[in-house]
Amino acid sequence: MSVPIDLPAGLPGLDPAWSRRLSVADATGTKHEWHLLDNGVPDPVGTLLCVHGNPTWSYLWRRLVAAAPPGWRVIAPDQLGMGFSERLPGPRPLEQRVADLGDLTAALGVTGPVITVGHDWGGVLSLGWALAHQEQLRGVVLGNTAVSMPEGDLGPALIRMAHAPGVRSVATVGTPLFVRATTALSSPRLPADVRDAFAAPYRTAARRRSVGDFVADIPFSPGHPSRAAQEAIAEGIRSLDVPALLLWGPRDPVFGERYLADLRERLPQAQLHRYEGASHLMPEDAPQYADAVAQWVTDLSTGRYTADTADRPRSAQPQPRGLGSALADRAADASPAVVEVGGTTVSWAQLHRRVEHLAAGLAHAGIRPGQRVALLVEPSVDLTAAVYAVWRAGAVIVVADKGLGLRGMRRALHSARVDAVIGGAPGLAAARAMRLSATRIAATSLPVAAARALGVAHTLEELERAGSTAPLPAEADLDTDCAVLFTSGATGPAKGVVYTRRQALAQLDLVGATYGLSPDDRLVAGFAPFALFGPALGIGSAVPDVDVTAPGSLTAAALADATAAIDGTVVFASPAALRRVVATADELTGPQRTALSRVRLLMSAGAPVPLPLLRELRQVLPAAAAHTPYGMTEALPVTDVSATEIEAAGPGNGVCVGRPLPGVEVRVSPLSPTGSADGDLTDVPGTTGEVAVRAAHVKDRYDALWATERASSRDPGWHRTGDVGHLDAEGRLWIEGRLPHVVTTAAGVVTPVGVEQRVQLLDGVSAPAVVGVGPVGAQVVVVVVVPADGARRRAGFELADPALSDAVRGAAGTEVAAVLVTGRLPVDIRHQSKVDRREVARRATRTLAGARARTR
DSSP states (O other): OOOOOOOOOTTTTOOOGGGGEEEEOTTTTEEEEEEEEOOOSSSSEEEEEEEEOSOOOGGGGGHHHOOOOTTTEEEOOOOSSTTTSOOOOOOOOOHHHHHHHHHHHHTTTOOOOOOEOOOOOOOOHHHHHHHHHHEEEEEEEESSSSOOOOOOOOHHHHHHHSSHHOOOOOIISSSSSSHHHHTTTOSSHHHHHHHHHHGGGGGGGGGHHHHHHHHTTSSOOOOTTHHHHHHHHHHHGGOOOOOOOEOTTTTOOSOHHHHHHHHHHHHOEEEEEEEEEESOOHHHOTTTTTHHHHHHHHHHTTTSSSOOOTTOOOOOOTOOOOTTTTHHTTOOSSSSSEEEETTEEEEEEEEHHHHHHHHHHHHHTTTOOEEEEEEEEESSSSHHHHHHHHHHHOOEEEEEEEHHHHHHHHHHHHHHHHHEEEHHHHHHHHHHHHHHHSEEEEOOOOOOOHHHHHEEEHHHHHHHHHHHHHOOOOOTTTEEEEEEEOSSSSSSSOOEEEEHHHHHHHHHHHHHHHOOOTTTEEEEESSSSGGGGGOOOOOOOOEEEEOOOGGOOOOHHHHHHHHHHHHHOOEEHHHHHHHHHHHTGGGGGHHHHHHTTTOEEEOOOOOOOHHHHHHHHTSTTTTTTTEOOEEEEEEEEEEEHHHHHHHHHHHOOSEEEEETTOOOOOEEEETTTOOBBOOOOOOOOOOEEEEEETTOOOOOOOTTHHHHHHHHSSSSTOEEEEEEEETTSSSSSSEEEEEEGGGGETTHHHHHHHHHHHHTSSTTHHHHHHHEEETTSOOOEEEEEETTGGGOSSSOOOOOOOHHHHHHHHHHHOOOOOOEEEEEOOOOOTSOOSSSSSHHHHHHHHHHOOOOOOOO
């Protein structure tokens, strides 16, 4: 054996005071010198036992040591032969390493409660310790790891390559390739000093011996000496009756989705947070993990293990009512329920019959209550029937629209763990490209060769036929999940938002009551997903001829044709779609204008709707009362305001979105000078802060995003929206921007929307965006504008001419450091209305630093 070497000085983020050494005897009486990080809390209320994998060391846990909850001790050992612990004369098998960990905790006087934290192969070791010390165990936390190889799996490909005897000695011991490759997996690339810190214990082949031995000890084959110990741990954790938290980097090329699925099956009580940009070294790629663990531990200590929903309002719906009740009420109605412009029209009676037969067919095909079904079908009668059939079968729809792009959809649908996919040929091809291991159901019949290539198990036609003679499943309970709806991704990676049936019904009731919807109404949905509300509201619906990924492609003629096809009375469309409608209104024929003149209600959401646009729409929809409901995927609607009320409110710092609707409460959490919303919720007029909402129709939770859900619901019963605004003396809500977009200057916080509104009033300005450049607390305000001649400009950023700069500075109402111009601002795909201010800030920073801003 060898003597451990001293810990180098100056390792980034590591306090030398945490480093200690300890001599511990194993079961044979042989003493070994351990190195560990220990925050040294005396008389702790509990201990976090953090176990690293291969080829990292305790340095991996430095942020968690720093973020330890008050009173909690954090112990992060270097495994024997690893890090700065003693080198070993030979291999150390899995069973022995678990025993070693127990010897260490006994020597340290650890008595419990203990929460184990493991990553990579340290996950298996930490769980082995947990099983052997269940009397001390309070919970388990796991990063990217695996406890077994799912059936038919050969193990991580990268590890198998390193495991090959001819490769292992060179890649893991003879050279630092394996050590350096591990930190190279991170995205974005780790700083050089951090990569060097991870490699510091492994500078020579002699010091890398256990790196190779660790790889050799991975029990890929059934006859491997450590296979029995590994299988015992994998099966044993099924009996762990303690809280669990899984923190995952989905971009991991080592431990992919199948290993996460296996862990969730073995630990069904586990809460999960996916750090969407993170790879294998999740603690490095998502440094915020340490605060998430600290919060989770605090929740365990205080009794708030899950988000407290006791204070949430609940709608008291009678149990027999379901999401298809309005459809069932019109089961004998021969009038149109869904109209495909230029295509199929189905009556209420036909739709009801098809939904019931499909629901029975889905159940007959093995789709069970609670299972998740992804819908990759273009807006159509087929999509509508599929949605209501899935609900009637007691299953959960998963909606991630193609505006997210293939990569975004893949990330979303893998995180949702879908059990089945219903799609047209393009959707099923996308499912195959996304490698979704789910039952595939074709929306329409396909040629035999195509169906085989796409892995089609059923078609909707086959299921409908089978369901015509099969029994209907029982109605689902109101408090079961009904939908996972993904956000647009306009303000970060798309988030899955989970609704229960009770919450969805509360939403439908609120929408119907707010806008006085009745069976005499018919909906024209310029935003295609909104058309799915029609059958649940008991109103007919139609979708205009529009590209769902380009709402701005909606023309006035297309809107009019859809309105005429269903004799529409209500129109819903995004601001981008309505701008295009106004721009093409001159192309309307007489009959088309007549059809639009019968519309009584116009709703627009997805982004603030400028008052001038609402005024222009009066020429297109002369009889329509224009309303702009405010809300988000997590809660819609929250408030509502009409064009008349906006005019009466006048100008203000932000966009007036009206008063909270009946049953909806709104508060704000005041902002600190650094832009965080850490103040107590208040309704004091004029206080700017993060908007929080409480209502019966607010989402149940975020899916597979425990940390995000915990942060958004940290005020029990309330949902923090991420929007920033204030309430005025009349109780109206004004939206001033998004929390991440608040500019934190030395003089105080600046919210962007009010400044943008004032700048947009200037002649020659088509669209503005206000962003902060520089470090938090010392940012400067930069205004980027699209001039009226922006169409002739490139999308890159450049300095504005002096006259425009002076005009913008004069109108802004706050100090502006720079004014830039561009041909177009980056916006979200779903609504084409929300400006991506983070991307604007990135390009502005590059431009001001002297580099040409690249477009995405």
